Amino acid sequence: MSTRNVLLQAARRGGSLFGLVKKLWGHPKGRLGLILVSLLVLIAILAPVLAPYDPYDVTQRAEKGLRPSLQHPLGTTITTGQDILSMLIYGSRVSLMIGIITGVILAFLGALMGVIAGYVGGFADTLIMRVVDILLVIPTLPLIIVLTNLLGRSYFVIVLVFVAFGWTGLARVIRSLVLVLKNSNYVKAAELAGASRWYIMTKHILPGTSHLIIMNTTLTCAGIMVAEAGLSFLGLGDPTAISWGKMLAEAQGGGALLFGAWWWILAPGAGIFLAVFSFMRIGIVMEEIFNPRMRASSSIYKIFKHLNNSYLDEVFRSMEDEGPEEAEGQPISTAPAPEGGHD
Amino acid sequence: MKRSYVIKRILYAIFIFFVVLTLNFFIPRLGVRDPAERYYPPQGSMSEIEYEIIKQFTRAQYGFDVSTFQQYIRYVRGLARLDLGTSLRSGSPKVTALIGERLPWTLVLSVTTLIISLSIGLLFGTLAAWRRGRWQDTLLLNASTVSVALPAFFIALMLSFYLGFELELFPAYTNPNMVAQFDWSWEAIQVVLNNAALPIMSMAMGGIVGYSQSTRNSVIAVTNEDFVITARAKGLSHTTVLYKHILRNAMLPLATSIGMSISGLIGGAIIIEQVFNWQGMGTLFLEANSTNDYPLMMGIMLFLSAFAILANLITELFYVILDPRVTVGDKR
Numbered sequence: 001m002s003t004r005n006v007l008l009q010a011a012r013r014g015g016s017l018f019g020l021v022k023k024l025w026g027h028p029k030g031r032l033g034l035i036l037v038s039l040l041v042l043i044a045i046l047a048p049v050l051a052p053y054d055p056y057d058v059t060q061r062a063e064k065g066l067r068p069s070l071q072h073p074l075g076t077t078i079t080t081g082q083d084i085l086s087m088l089i090y091g092s093r094v095s096l097m098i099g100i101i102t103g104v105i106l107a108f109l110g111a112l113m114g115v116i117a118g119y120v121g122g123f124a125d126t127l128i129m130r131v132v133d134i135l136l137v138i139p140t141l142p143l144i145i146v147l148t149n150l151l152g153r154s155y156f157v158i159v160l161v162f163v164a165f166g167w168t169g170l171a172r173v174i175r176s177l178v179l180v181l182k183n184s185n186y187v188k189a190a191e192l193a194g195a196s197r198w199y200i201m202t203k204h205i206l207p208g209t210s211h212l213i214i215m216n217t218t219l220t221c222a223g224i225m226v227a228e229a230g231l232s233f234l235g236l237g238d239p240t241a242i243s244w245g246k247m248l249a250e251a252q253g254g255g256a257l258l259f260g261a262w263w264w265i266l267a268p269g270a271g272i273f274l275a276v277f278s279f280m281r282i283g284i285v286m287e288e289i290f291n292p293r294m295r296a297s298s299s300i301y302k303i304f305k306h307l308n309n310s311y312l313d314e315v316f317r318s319m320e321d322e323g324p325e326e327a328e329g330q331p332i333s334t335a336p337a338p339e340g341g342h343d
Numbered sequence: 344m345k346r347s348y349v350i351k352r353i354l355y356a357i358f359i360f361f362v363v364l365t366l367n368f369f370i371p372r373l374g375v376r377d378p379a380e381r382y383y384p385p386q387g388s389m390s391e392i393e394y395e396i397i398k399q400f401t402r403a404q405y406g407f408d409v410s411t412f413q414q415y416i417r418y419v420r421g422l423a424r425l426d427l428g429t430s431l432r433s434g435s436p437k438v439t440a441l442i443g444e445r446l447p448w449t450l451v452l453s454v455t456t457l458i459i460s461l462s463i464g465l466l467f468g469t470l471a472a473w474r475r476g477r478w479q480d481t482l483l484l485n486a487s488t489v490s491v492a493l494p495a496f497f498i499a500l501m502l503s504f505y506l507g508f509e510l511e512l513f514p515a516y517t518n519p520n521m522v523a524q525f526d527w528s529w530e531a532i533q534v535v536l537n538n539a540a541l542p543i544m545s546m547a548m549g550g551i552v553g554y555s556q557s558t559r560n561s562v563i564a565v566t567n568e569d570f571v572i573t574a575r576a577k578g579l580s581h582t583t584v585l586y587k588h589i590l591r592n593a594m595l596p597l598a599t600s601i602g603m604s605i606s607g608l609i610g611g612a613i614i615i616e617q618v619f620n621w622q623g624m625g626t627l628f629l630e631a632n633s634t635n636d637y638p639l640m641m642g643i644m645l646f647l648s649a650f651a652i653l654a655n656l657i658t659e660l661f662y663v664i665l666d667p668r669v670t671v672g673d674k675r
Binding site: 133134136137138139140141142143145146147149150151222226229230233234248251252256257258260262265269272273276277280284 | 359362363366370371373488489491492493494496497500501503504507508509515610611613614617618628629632635640641643644647648651652655
């Protein structure tokens with residue numbers, strides 16, 4: 001099957017957001033992901049109602065280092081006697097907020113850049129792809145650390161930095177897809193009919209890429225949540241908020257390892273795991289729905305290695321038989337081509 | 344054609360390096376009217392005039408007394424002599440000297456991690472591809488999902504807790520005397536290996552799964568190629584087909600990804616080094632961050648970027664050499 005047909009078919013398989021949710025619900029694994037994500041969102045919203053204690057209350061001298069019990073289902077911290085379950089519930093707010101907000105903004109920015117590079121082409125394309133090349137070689141984590149140092153440690157800055165440096169992966173994928181869509185018959189027909197570039201871009205090209213964008217967003221959300229936990233662990237998150245990464249850092253600093261307070265380490269770890277896992281689930285299932293020829297989760301790990309994920313690139317490459325044109329300046333791909341196309 | 348391609352890639356790498364270098368120069372100058380502001384010592388009980396003199400002195404010391412353009416020229420000239428600037432630490436050590444001191448310790452971690460994860464990953468990935476759809480394959484699939492959702496630093500904490508504090512198999516924190524007492528004796532090497540065990544384990548976990556997954560995909564992709572079917576049809580044995588036809592070709596993309604992984608590992612080791620207090624580049628960077636030592640931070644950044652650019656370039660060139668099927672030049 002030729003690349004173009006596969007891509008066009010995949011583009012057609014995308015639909016409205018509602019249709020997508022319905023499809024996800026119909027898939028057993030997708031349903032699990034959906035339930036988990038909505039549960040997490042509910043917990044984050046209802047945190048003040050759900051939390052049995054005040055997680056910011058550091059005056060519980062008598063309650064220090066309690067093992068999990070009925071009063072404190074996940075125990076308390078050794079240093080200040082904070083209730084860990086309450087901290088965990090409040091911590092979900094930071095993870096989800098950063099993950100979802102950044103993921104959505106990244107989706108818009110990446111899609112915009114990709115569509116401009118692919119559809120407008122010419123100088124805009126060259127410029128955007130050069131910027132992508134440059135951002136790819138700058139080490140992400142050190143850069144984020146430098147920028148939070150310079151601009152202050154607030155979640156606004158963290159989201160800003162994630163957005164500024166995370167859009168490259170999606171932009172590259174969308175660009176390749178747009179290059180194919182651009183030459184499809186319906187876009188050519190619209191051009192002949194005298195439609196403006198803007199009209200074609202918003203009415204024909206963007207809808208065709210929507211499925212990739214949505215899928216990428218869920219995976220990016222998961223990736224950002226891991227990255228945020230890492231930043232908070234290094235003490236670079238917002239100092240006033242409770243987050244899972246910061247809980248782990250406090251646990252290590254407070255001697256949880258030394259005094260054997262396993263509950264203090266396990267709880268935030270489980271939180272991170274659950275949040276990332278459920279977002280990933282949705283992403284993987286979407287991939288199965290849109291591209292049934294791909295085996296689930298092949299090389300999905302890639303996305304989390306760096307913020308700029310090359311994962312979708314690979315999904316894409318797996319659909320290529322002859323391969324769409326790559327700009328000459330683009331580095332030769334070193335990633336192995338996943339299976340597909342021959343099954 | 345090949346030579347022109349090589350020259351083109353090298354020139355492009357140099358261009359990218361110049362852009363990164365320029366960014367690196369301007370990032371610490373972001374958001375403040377007086378970039379030297381970040382270098383002034385606290386005023387303390389000094390009078391305004393005294394403090395003004397100290398300020399002037401600091402400006403001259405760190406080269407802020409000339410125009411930004413001249414500063415930039417000076418910066419580039421310094422780089423040409425492999426001078427990344429002077430750290431703000433006491434004694435004003437050179438950034439390159441500090442990096443040189445810490446780099447080997449990070450390389451110990453990253454190279455060992457790479458070797459371990461690559462060899463286990465290759466083995467397990469081939470197995471999963473060979474036994475596709477059986478339990479080995481399913482195990483790999485589940486392991487990838489789990490390992491992705493568990494941040495490496497959490498694994499590091501758990502390992503430190505369980506193997507370090509509970510079972511006392513390995514030191515849970517790096518021995519602070521390890522670096523100072525290292526003298527290439529067998530005992531010293533043993534101490535290093537012992538201390539490096541947990542950091543390497545926590546870093547290798549993700550790497551093993553990652554390499555297994557890509558080996559598996561790569562092997563399966565090659566297995567479907569015509570020449571493998573031909574080899575089978577010729578009646579060659581399974582092992583011959585596996586080693587001579589499939590693995591050799593499947594190795595190619597993996598071999599070329601090693602360069603990038605090393606640069607990624609050096610930058611990515613920051614959190615793991617922090618967990619175990621391992622005295623490498625990562626902790627050096629965090630120390631620089633907590634003391635607002637901008638020359639040191641930007642020096643490390645530039646070093647890591649240059650490493651990535653170089654690794655990228657070598658990878659691209661190797662790819663052309665290793666894979667004769669790759670056509671270079673305009674693909675359009």
